[in-house]
Amino acid sequence: MKGSNKASALTLAQKCKNILASNWQGYLNTIKSDATGSKEDVYTSKVKYILKRGRPYIWVPESDLHNVNTIIDERGSFSVASPFPGPLAKLLKSMNKFPARVALTGDVETLNDKKAQVVSDILKDVMLSEEKATRELSYTVSGVLSSSKYLSTSRSENLKELLDGGEKYVIYKFNLSSCMFVDCNGGTHEVNFEDIERCKADLLASYSAKLIDGINQSEARRRALIIFCFIYLNVHARDAFMLSIDRKGFDVLGKVRGNATIDEVGEYQWKQFRFTFKEEARDVESFCRQLVQMEEEAVKRVSSYSGLG
Numbered sequence: 667m668k669g670s671n672k673a674s675a676l677t678l679a680q681k682c683k684n685i686l687a688s689n690w691q692g693y694l695n696t697i698k699s700d701a702t703g704s705k706e707d708v709y710t711s712k713v714k715y716i717l718k719r720g721r722p723y724i725w726v727p728e729s730d731l732h733n734v735n736t737i738i739d740e741r742g743s744f745s746v747a748s749p750f751p752g753p754l755a756k757l758l759k760s761m762n763k764f765p766a767r768v769a770l771t772g773d774v775e776t777l778n779d780k781k782a783q784v785v786s787d788i789l790k791d792v793m794l795s796e797e798k799a800t801r802e803l804s805y806t807v808s809g810v811l812s813s814s815k816y817l818s819t820s821r822s823e824n825l826k827e828l829l830d831g832g833e834k835y836v837i838y839k840f841n842l843s844s845c846m847f848v849d850c851n852g853g854t855h856e857v858n859f860e861d862i863e864r865c866k867a868d869l870l871a872s873y874s875a876k877l878i879d880g881i882n883q884s885e886a887r888r889r890a891l892i893i894f895c896f897i898y899l900n901v902h903a904r905d906a907f908m909l910s911i912d913r914k915g916f917d918v919l920g921k922v923r924g925n926a927t928i929d930e931v932g933e934y935q936w937k938q939f940r941f942t943f944k945e946e947a948r949d950v951e952s953f954c955r956q957l958v959q960m961e962e963e964a965v966k967r968v969s970s971y972s973g974l975g
Contacts, residue, residue: 678847679861680868682768684912685748686717687867688874690821692746694724696774698731699738709735714828715746716789720863721842722746722770723777723785725828725835732774733836742774744840749875751814753882754907757919761936763850770859772843782837790829796822796872807954811873813880813887821872868912873950881908881957890961894941895920897964904934911953915942 691714698707709731715722722744726732736742747767750758758764777785800822803811828835842859849855870877881887891906895918903920910917917940924935941960947953 678855678857680865681766682845682847682857682862683720683865683867684871684874685766685768686722686746686862687871689746689749690714690716690824692722692744694726694732694774695743695745696732696735697739697741699735714825715744715840716785716792716825717867718785718788720859722840723788724774724838724840726838728834728836730836732838736774736776736838740773740775742772742840744770744772746770748910751875751879754878754909754919757907757936758850764852766850767848769846769848769854770840770842770844773841775839775841777837777839781839785837785839786829789825793822793825793829804951804954806958807950810880810884810887810954810957811876813884814876820876869949870911870913870947870953874911877911877950877953878908887961890964891918892920893964893968894918894960895922895939897967898941898960899939901939909938913947913953915940916957917941 691712693710694713695708695710698709711730713724713726715724745767748765750765845857845859847855847857888906892903895901895903901922903922905921907919909919917938919936920939921934922937924933943956
């Protein structure tokens with residue numbers, strides 16, 4: 667039992683780490699202050715960040731109220747959600763479900779000029795590395811990524827404004843004291859932040875938003891997900907969307923008929939299905955290669971079933 671609990675805790679920590687690594691913006695909350703001290707009201711704004719050794723480093727515009735608040739009271743909280751762009755976001759909203767998110771509490775520490783420059787240099791390296799990797803991707807991967815119609819799915823593009831000199835920022839280090847994982851149904855699960863620091867983000871995390879949206883924006887790939895449900899799970903789906911990806915496989919939301927009585931026809935409802943790869947995807951190339959292999963295999967099997975093979 668103890669081993670099971672430990673594995674479950676590490677799984678939650680991995681989910682938190684993946685969310686933090688896949689996004690680049692979140693909501694920072696600090697306690698409102700003025701010359702007389704803390705007012706105990708909370709001020710919230712959307713800010714951008716990068717993750718370094720398990721800790722968020724946050725860029726706050728110089729004019730933002732957070733810079734006044736943290737002088738009086740360093741306590742803060744930071745919330746980051748799984749990036750669900752495009753059609754998937756609309757679908758989840760229609761289902762009254764929200765992206766899973768990570769809720770952190772801790773102290774917001776201002777970096778001095780020297781440390782801030784080090785973190786800025788790390789940001790430059792991250793962006794250059796991601797842009798170089800994107801240029802070198804194969805035709806197969808580029809085909810999936812290029813289907814994404816939202817600039818918001820590219821982390822490096824969204825972080826460029828932090829370095830373009832158009833606005834001045836104060837850089838903060840967020841020192842964690844507690845962490846909560848909030849699932850799509852609003853359920854909360856406490857996570858040991860030391861586990862988050864210890865585990866590594868999935869290698870696909872930084873590409874996940876663009877991959878998911880690229881697949882969901884492609885009618886052909888959406889049809890392939892429907893075929894997956896039939897061929898691999900014997901489930902008849904009317905529609906399907908890619909929900910999440912990781913190195914072991916992916917999750918799909920399929921629109922299937924629910925249970926019904928003898929005299930009634932079940933209504934369609936969205937249900938989550940898991941597909942596991944034959945081997946773990948080491949990188950985005952491996953993920954797309956195995957996805958395409960599954961598509962080709964599924965189409966062949968459908969053709970043989972219909973007598974066309």
